[in-house]
Amino acid sequence: MTKPETPVSRKRRVRVRIESRQSGQKQSWLARGELYAVNGMFYLRYDEPDTDMGRTTATVKWDESHIKVIRHGDVRSDLTFRSGTRTVGSYELPQGRMELEVMTHGIDRKLTDGLGMLSWSYDMVAGGAPAGRMRLALTIEEELTE
Template sequence: MPAKSAIMLTVESRHSGETYVQKVEGTLYRKENAVYLRYAETDEAMGNTMTTVRIDPQELKIIRHGEVESDQTFAVGRRLPGNYRTPFVSMQLETHTQLIHADVTGATGTLQWNYDLYFDGDFSGDYKIKMSYQEVQSE
């Protein structure tokens, strides 16, 4: 399996009874014990933002760079700090993760995690995220 592959990625986010789905082109990298999924956000609210998801055996980390700057770390059973910044607002956040399931070893893969989100110490809601990808074969 190549160290870097083009992928089609589907991101499904559930929160407060709403489901948001985005389908994007991205890149999958494999480096040491981690797998990275990288893609440009398509949601207008995110502006020009690049998202990187790092999956390793101990935790999951999401880093955003661009108009939205944020980092979130997820580890089952732990409440971990992060941050969220836009040109208009800056907030501390925390995630408390109940579930992480990753199957990212092949040309297709899935990643799922459930967590509670806190902004500046206040409960914001529970989230269920599912990502699935398929490698794109080059012509």
């Protein structure tokens, strides 16, 4: 049983392990970022470690009802994930913008005070064509200072 999340009162430096699965392929990256809470919503901000995204900052925000992933920089995107719900977002590269549709199957939160694991799975449709089932998992740990 997971304890309910409580808001953090200050920005904390964190390490983030990002794991992505699609079509049997697994990728993982490590990033450093900041975690904070505002009005009952948690915010995780980090520079995208995937070199394919160039210079891009990701902000993941969540509460008990949904997860939103916003990217700014060389890649711009805005996607919302709500369990059992189909949502529409966008993905923009220098070459152009594409509409994305996601059907979120489930969101799993194993978090205490914003730290722990946040994962979700979804089917994606990109530009009207099925792009497959995805699963993302973020492991968020406080960065220890020496």
